[in-house]
Amino acid sequence: xxxxxxxxxxxxxxxxxxxxxxxxxxxxxxxxxxxxxxxxxxxxxxxxxxxxxxxxxxxxxxxxxxxxxxxxxxxxxxxxxxxxxxxxxxxxxxxxxxxxxxxxxxxxxxxxxxxxxxxxxxxxxxxxxxxxxxxxxxxxxxxxxxxxxxxxxxxxxxxxxxxxxxxxxxxxxxxxxxxxxxxxxxxxxxxxxxxxxxxxxxxxxxxxxxxxx
Numbered sequence: 025x026x027x028x029x030x031x032x033x034x035x036x037x038x039x040x041x042x043x044x045x046x047x048x049x050x051x052x053x054x055x056x057x058x059x060x061x062x063x064x065x066x067x068x069x070x071x072x073x074x075x076x077x078x079x080x081x082x083x084x085x086x087x088x089x090x091x092x093x094x095x096x097x098x099x100x101x102x103x104x105x106x107x108x109x110x111x112x113x114x115x116x117x118x119x120x121x122x123x124x125x126x127x128x129x130x131x132x133x134x135x136x137x138x139x140x141x142x143x144x145x146x147x148x149x150x151x152x153x154x155x156x157x158x159x160x161x162x163x164x165x166x167x168x169x170x171x172x173x174x175x176x177x178x179x180x181x182x183x184x185x186x187x188x189x190x191x192x193x194x195x196x197x198x199x200x201x202x203x204x205x206x207x208x209x210x211x212x213x214x215x216x217x218x219x220x221x222x223x224x225x226x227x228x229x230x231x232x233x234x235x236x237x
Contacts (some may be wrong), residue, residue, distance in 0.1 A: 040228040047221035051159075054214050055139055058158060063210045070209040071144065074202050083150060086200040090151070093166040093197045098125070101169065116230055117176060122227040128168040128219055132161045135218065146205040153206045160207045161213030166197040176221040 033106055057063050091097070102125050109118040140159035155161070170190040198212035 028217070043070075044221050044225045047217050047224070051214060051221065054210065054217065055065070055158070056104055058141060058210055058214075059139070060193055063168065065209040071202055071205075074199065076207075077207065078203070086203045087150060089200040090162060090204060091195050093169075095178075098169065098199045099166055101224050102126070109114045115123050120175070120226060121172060121228040123230065124168050124172045125165070128164050128222055131218070131222060132159065132164045132215075135159055136161075138166050141208075141211070144205055144208060147183050149202055149205045151206060157207055158211045159214035159218055160198065160201055160211040161215070162201050163194075163207075163212045164199045164219040167216050167219040170194050171220065176222065 054063075078131055102121070105121050105125075106118065109115075109121065136156040136158065139158045142218050143153055143157040170193060173185060174183075174190060177183055180186070194216070198216065201207040201212060
């Protein structure tokens with residue numbers, strides 16, 4: 025029984041690193057496809073479909089969604105979490121949040137500078153962005169936030185009540201960025217992939233084979 029338990033722990037640890045490696049490889053492959061312009065058809069088709077469903081009401085809703093994952097709301101949430109875990113002396117949780125949220129922002133800025141993809145050249149945009157396009161910062165940070173909350177609430181009895189709305193919110197943020205014309209769909213997908221990989225790695229580094237407590 026002890027050997028079986030040890031094997032389970034080893035597999036649990038190895039499994040996280042394997043998933044991280046696989047996601048990273050997929051991200052690199054996606055970036056390579058983008059550089060070779062292999063995804064132009066996909067990006068154009070999805071972008072055209074999403075933007076064809078525009079309306080004044082949808083414009084307002086998409087702006088609200090995209091601003092909800094902007095610097096101010098994200099910083100406020102980050103400071104609240106830091107304050108709570110600091111006050112309660114929850115060191116592991118504190119470190120985990122420090123890794124996932126600021127870490128995601130730093131990682132996004134580094135990747136943007138590496139790939140230097142320009143944003144879609146569209147007319148009549150409701151917002152403008154000056155940074156590079158790939159991977160999407162909003163997609164990365166929104167998914168990092170939700171996945172961080174999911175990890176921290178893993179043992180909560182209402183975990184599913186957090187999971188479904190959380191995943192839907194991640195999708196909406198990505199959708200809003202394409203709808204508003206400031207990102208290609210592949211920017212969003214890339215952001216989701218690498219953000220997930222980063223949170224998985226951070227969780228393993230901080231909590232080891234155990235759960236957040």
